[in-house]
Amino acid sequence: MKVRKSRDEGFTLIEVLGATVILSIASLGMMAFFLHAMSYNKGNQNKTVMINLARNALFYMEKQSFSDLEIYFRGEGHDRIDLLSSGCEVTAGNLMCGQDPSVQPILSKLEGLWDVFYPEVNGKRYQVVVTYQKDLADGGVGKFKYLLPISVTVRERDISDITNSRRYQANVEGYIVHESIR
Template identity: 30%
Template sequence: MKFKKSLASSKGLTLVEVLVSLTILGIVLMGTMKFFSQAYTYTNMNEKKTAAVNVARNALMHIEKENFIEVREKFQKESEFLKIYICKNSEGKSIYKNFWNGESPESDCSPIKVNNIEYNVTISLPDEKNSDTKPAKGEYSSFFVPLKATVIWEINGKEESTEIEGEIKSEDLR
């Protein structure tokens, strides 16, 4: 009954009550806004990492389209790694171009760019950490070449990277 009377009275709220309620509301809203800020940062980083993984997959697909025997020989005998850039061809179209073992890219070449972020792609043979679970080197040479694509990009002055492993197979098996 007392509660009904206080609601029905025309006194209203005091300034102290209004300030206390605004303070409580502000604290709750600040906590909520912090959550959304962290969620945005996390989502933004995951978006860039997803783009980097897709760039790495595209790079491996590009290498798979190259002549298998030439790629196999270059990796196993001559070069340790290759970098992939986007270059303009004679018709003005953008194409992937390989630069082996530190060759300098041409002036019209640039790193792969997605959403205004430059992704530097390096393809190499994978580390032999798990040598007991991988076939011997001679077993790869006939039909498979294992590769590792490493993608490096920079966000707010901090370098990020991701890598994926795959293998290319001989045209004889395709």
């Protein structure tokens, strides 16, 4: 009589289930990593858009009349251009600032200001605020007689004011230079 040897080749059901559980746990860990990387990438994409908008606004401000902006910042004593807080709106293609009448003559000269200060990119709305850096201006003497130091801040308009996170805003600094030395 021949005795057959048992064939214990292959995997048992328990071994297959164990391997599947271990592989699933490892896969979940990897998925969390990729989800975090995608979120980080999206945040960097938004930050890049905001930096480019801030550079665009800085370039726009650098091309404006130095004397008009000098009167606005140094003469009128305003420390920022923020169309939303000034109660400005576009009516029939003209910029109208109702709450503060002293800003109307200067800001109405700046063509395209509304489009630069309230752009929409990829379905997201942004707000641009230009701040005069009085502490760097040295009282308008010396080299600052011909320079207006400004800071341009861009933030998402739909984010609540409670969120002052740097993730939702970008800052760029520069100078408005007098026409005689441009």
